[in-house]
């Protein structure tokens with residue numbers, strides 16, 4: 001049995017990861033979190049893999065817990081990575097020291113970039129430590145790479161995610177959003193690095209391609225994701241850099257923007273203390289079409305020297321969208337099973353996968369994507 005420890009394994013995206021790997025009979029998936037009862041409930045689902053519940057607190061001696069378990073891979077699907085504090089890498093360090101690979105679903109820019117500080121340890125251990133094996137930055141940059149050949153030079157990078165209104169949001173995601181709502185986020189606009197305010201700064205985009213029923217024009221609000229750091233390295237000299245989220249329905253989105261304004265106007269210090277109240281409110285706002293999407297748009301000069309733009313658009317039908325953040329970690333684990341382990345080392349996930357790696361998952365779910373010139 002090949003042991004995979006999934007911390008946060010019964011959370012929204014941890015559980016999706018478990019289900020994406022459940023068809024692998026050689027895997028033992030250790031579903032870990034602070035409630036053994038919740039882990040046991042997930043273990044009752046049918047699976048070819050062996051599902052084992054585990055009571056696990058990531059803040060309590062993770063090194064000892066991981067050393068005792070001896071997993072082949074440790075996945076941190078818990079979060080919120082924005083709040084991991086002064087010693088944020090205790091789990092990946094413990095994993096590498098125990099001879100395990102490490103993956104996470106992190107979306108905090110500093111955390112994702114900072115994992116590279118474990119590179120020497122990972123190389124010595126001969127293991128990978130990949131941070132952000134999720135929608136951003138793993139899928140977003142895989143998509144951006146497919147757009148790059150259309151342009152001779154890239155001047156702007158814009159992206160966004162619009163989940164289905166029926167996709168239930170976990171407490172960790174709400175805490176993550178609350179941590180930067182109304183706070184300044186570093187972007188690039190009109191050729192200059194500047195700050196704009198989380199969940200307040202907005203733009204519109206219609207996610208559409210080919211013959212797909214378009215998602216319609218949606219308002220995206222600025223979110224703090226690893227792309228806002230990493231795109232500067234991949235596309236030096238960017239004149240604009242922006243990433244947003246369009247939570248649905250728009251009424252809930254507008255309420256979030258209004259709350260972000262309270263922080264922006266210094267009437268509230270932060271929305272973090274309200275995260276637990278926001279979770280049930282978000283889960284009751286679930287009307288509208290059950291479909292979601294994502295886009296990445298690059299503009300720049302084409303090969304004839306003219307200004308041009310091109311976007312990659314994805315539409316996920318029904319309940320398939322919430323599986324997307326878990327696909328990169330599942331794809332990397334399935335790659336290990338076939339003996340194609342990614343190279344050892346610690347790094348962000350933006351170069352870990354290509355769109356082709358997502359395709360088998362997209363085909364088994366109701367997920368389609370396409371490229372559209374401006």
Ligand SMILES: NC(=O)c1ccc[n+]([C@@H]2O[C@H](COP(=O)([O-])OP(=O)(O)OC[C@H]3O[C@@H](n4cnc5c(N)ncnc54)[C@H](OP(=O)(O)O)[C@@H]3O)[C@@H](O)[C@H]2O)c1
Nearest residue numbers: 008011012013034058078079107134135136170171172325
């Ligand atoms: N990079 C991306 O594109 C991307 C996309 C989506 C989500 N994410 C990130 O994925 C993370 C998970 O999101 P989610 O919606 O699945 O959150 P969630 O539903 O709140 O799940 C979090 C899980 O972690 C467990 N957990 C929390 N604190 C823990 C601790 N100290 N020790 C052990 N387990 C703990 C929770 O269970 P207990 O509370 O019972 O312990 C729960 O099972 C978030 O940080 C989110 O930002 C990233």
